[in-house]
Amino acid sequence: MIQTFKLKHGKDFSTQLRKAHQVGNVALKTHTLSTADVKQFGLPSYIAQGVLRKYSRNKKLKQVRSVKLTINNPAGFRFESGVVSVKCLSLALPWYYRNFETLNQIELDSQYAYVSVSFPDKPQIVPQSWIGVDRNTTGHVAVAANPSNGKAWVFGVRIPHVHQKYLALRRELQKKGHYKVVKKIKNRESRIVRDLTHKISRSIVELAKSQNAGIKLEWLKGIRQSSRWRSSKLHSWSPYRLEQQLLYKSKMEGIPITYVEARNTSKDCSRCGCVGIRTGNLFECQNCRRVGNAHVNGAFNIAQRRSISIPTFKTQRWRAP
Numbered sequence: 039m040i041q042t043f044k045l046k047h048g049k050d051f052s053t054q055l056r057k058a059h060q061v062g063n064v065a066l067k068t069h070t071l072s073t074a075d076v077k078q079f080g081l082p083s084y085i086a087q088g089v090l091r092k093y094s095r096n097k098k099l100k101q102v103r104s105v106k107l108t109i110n111n112p113a114g115f116r117f118e119s120g121v122v123s124v125k126c127l128s129l130a131l132p133w134y135y136r137n138f139e140t141l142n143q144i145e146l147d148s149q150y151a152y153v154s155v156s157f158p159d160k161p162q163i164v165p166q167s168w169i170g171v172d173r174n175t176t177g178h179v180a181v182a183a184n185p186s187n188g189k190a191w192v193f194g195v196r197i198p199h200v201h202q203k204y205l206a207l208r209r210e211l212q213k214k215g216h217y218k219v220v221k222k223i224k225n226r227e228s229r230i231v232r233d234l235t236h237k238i239s240r241s242i243v244e245l246a247k248s249q250n251a252g253i254k255l256e257w258l259k260g261i262r263q264s265s266r267w268r269s270s271k272l273h274s275w276s277p278y279r280l281e282q283q284l285l286y287k288s289k290m291e292g293i294p295i296t297y298v299e300a301r302n303t304s305k306d307c308s309r310c311g312c313v314g315i316r317t318g319n320l321f322e323c324q325n326c327r328r329v330g331n332a333h334v335n336g337a338f339n340i341a342q343r344r345s346i347s348i349p350t351f352k353t354q355r356w357r358a359p
């Protein structure tokens with residue numbers, strides 16, 4: 039499985055990007071693949087090579103618009119002790135994700151590095167049970183539950199605190215007109231939330247793996263349509279992001295993920311199926327007297343529901359959050 043990770047590189051490559059633009063235009067005109075033909079622009083040869091490969095065979099394009107610094111020669115980059123590096127650009131990117139099998143290509147624009155890597159595919163397990171995951175859209179947590187052993191797990195309790203803390207801080211700074219600091223804090227918050235989302239998704243996949251279980255999620259339509267959930271600038275908790283991470287992490291472990299209908303997962307009683315009363319985070323069933331956390335009840339419901347088929351389901355278009 040090939041995945042492309044999008045990471046902020048935090049460097050100024052404007053000079054190299056300008057040169058790459060010129061090299062790209064030469065490649066379109068002359069169809070050359072030889073770096074000697076573009077030596078005069080002074081672009082490091084690994085990058086010149088990557089740009090030439092990308093554009094010299096392109097017959098449709100008339101002019102290069104937005105160019106990326108492309109390195110696809112394996113000698114041009116390195117992966118060692120958790121760092122992906124491009125020596126000719128003095129670039130080193132810390133790698134927080136799972137170790138990959140091969141590093142295929144690195145592309146850089148003015149802000150981001152797009153790192154394409156391959157993971158070995160694992161055969162899908164035959165699940166002995168199902169873990170339901172309730173991704174709360176407002177409470178900033180995920181709750182997992184497995185009805186086969188009656189256990190439930192709560193993840194991500196730190197996230198609401200993080201969000202509240204930074205929101206208050208940002209408002210105060212905004213009042214005083216410290217806009218640069220506000221932006222910096224936004225970035226810090228998104229980094230913290232992203233790391234937490236990674237930890238949560240990893241924990242859920244590990245949990246499923248250890249119990250030989252598959253994962254069931256609610257089919258939340260809104261999170262795909264609303265730009266609020268999809269935005270890459272999003273700095274707070276996003277159930278969509280958690281879903282995307284669960285999808286690729288479970289695929290790497292061979293754990294199946296299916297979806298269930300989202301209707302009434304928080305209202306129905308997971309023990310007797312009757313409609314209960316939900317007050318905030320508390321769930322009460324008048325019929326069987328079940329009282330407990332509403333999300334735990336929801337997670338049990340999700341695990342017990344029948345999977346539905348999603349015709350437009352795509353996993354390959356995942357972007358690193």
Ligand SMILES: [Zn+2]
Pocket residue numbers: 307308309310311312323324325326327328
């Ligand atoms: Zn009940």
